[in-house]
Amino acid sequence: MRRVLPKSLLGQVLLAVALALLVAQGISAVLLYRASEQRREMGYANFLAFQLVAQPQIDIRQNTRNGGQQSRQLRVEHTPNYPLRPGETIDTHRVALLRSVLTEQGVVPAKLVVAQRKVADDPYVSERMRQRPDLQQQPDWSQDEVVAGLMRPGEKEWTVARFPLNGSEPRSVRNLIAQTALLFLVLVGLLALLLRRITHPLAALTRRLETFAQTRETDGQLEPSGPEDTRRLIAAHNAMEGRIAALLDEKDVMLGAIGHDLKTPLAALRVRIESVEDRVERERMAATIEDIARTLDDILSLARVGRPTDPLEITDLTALVASVVEEFEDMNQPVTFERGQRIALPMRATWLRRALRNLIGNAVRYGGKADVSLRREGDDAVIAVEDQGPGIAPAELARMVEPFTRGEGSRNRATGGAGLGLAIARAIAEQHGGRLILANRPQGGLRAELRLPTKR
């Protein structure tokens, strides 16, 4: 059922209006039909009453004003026999109607019967037809007729009048359907046009929001269009977009300034400590300065990773992983690389290299060694870095990728950086449309998986 129902605003409103219109038109059609039926019944009753009362002796009365009615007249029959044939039942509704009309005319029937029968079953009509061949051409006397028999008080004879039924009036039903359909088309058509004027800008706004969420660039903003409400929505969105972009720019400028303003004095300090005589002391100072510089770099990277300035380039991922692993090998770190097939995909190599360095660095630092592998899984390239350390408590796993989180629950700098490595790696994965997944291995140790989509 859910698949059948439209999901869009346009579809849902159109469907609701169409259904409501159909129901309303249906009710109105039924009411109209019943009113016209009643009118017709009243017409028969009046006609039959007139015949029974006036008892015209001719079959056809020329009626120029109402030419179509002339043939319906057939002179009344006087018969001592009961007017209904065996098996026919009295139509009580019509009897009551006719009785009320006759009473109004001052005729109080002693007996009154009304029934409907086929013209072909009526010998009187057949007899009249034979005598008046011109009647045979009248199509009215071909289907059904209403037969009304009246016996006045004190009489022994029935006066019988007949009225042909030319079926229901299909024309009126067809008119009703045509009218409903027309109304339907005009209304729904107009509504669709109106709704499109609303939903078109809304759809454009949705696409724009999606683009902005990805690029965070204010280029290609929408022109307000559609009804006033939509225009205001688009204008408000544009203003908000501008504000967000300005905030992001501000952040970039601020971070750049912080980076510059902190690194220059740090550089000065680094130069000055060269005059410290004690070599051990000097090296400790240099290490501290390097530490601060690294943390600064990490913070700046994390701030910039969402808005990369360099383009995606198709790069050999296998060679990239190999070159990062080789850096560690050159530093005599225990890192292995299991090469899979060659995988190339669009990436920002500088960033990805950094993510890998962080993951491998973590594995070596906390897990003793890093086993790196690269393989293709469906549409993903999966770089896995596995270590043989203690892993991470399951409750902590999700929290580990948040900035400034470190495994030991302490802020002891001797064992690591500022706790930005995994946060940066995750942000870089997301920058490439991928994910970073951390999991404890069943055989012990942590497995960090960098999943990058090969198709974008």
Add this chain to the structure above:
Amino acid sequence: MTEGASTRLLLVDDEASLREPLAEYLARQGFVVRQAEDAAKARSALLEETPDLVLLDIMMPGEDGLSLCRHLSESKNLPVIMLTAKGESMDRIVGLEIGADDYVAKPFEPRELVARIRSVLRRASKASSPTDEDALYEFDGWKLDPLKRKLTDPEGTIVPVSSAEFRLLVAFLNHPRQVLDRDRLLDMVQGREAHLFDRAVDNQVSRLRRKMEHDSRDPKLIQTVWGGGYRLAADVRRRPADKD
């Protein structure tokens, strides 16, 4: 030749807190250091005396370091090392493309700066014109952009190489079809990051093969010459770098 004795440096940085101790340090290393606190002062200092090398801060009030660097490399053809607070690769490329010879990120190790000054001066004294150095190498469908250190395979995929692999490849490309023995290769690839090249040449060659050969056990491009060394089995063309 005692390098420092006659080497004159121009140090341009607006931060006195860095400029002064750095000038002192460099003077202790035997350089003759002149200081300028902004681009205007640097320009007037250049009129009085042409230094051997300029150390240039990127972010300065007034005319910034990049603009001055462009001026220096275009009109004076002076070696320039940029000092920068930014540590991103884009800056490196921007700096090098406008004519800087090298770049150090603050806070740098003073010893490393000295090593780089010497390395840049050594390269400058060899005096190959810089446009030659920047020309693209093309071989067997591959391309190497020496400026951006970008190796591209015949399908156009970028193949990342380490700096050691890059220098080794450049050595091969500068001597196509020649047999290069291990000592010769070691000589040629000694760069400023020589310590990274402690591993045997063979190791680097095998790494390079894994990245470039279809089957690294049956190398077609970098061939082993029995008893001799290695040889690049391809013709090399040089072409001016794309301006992109």
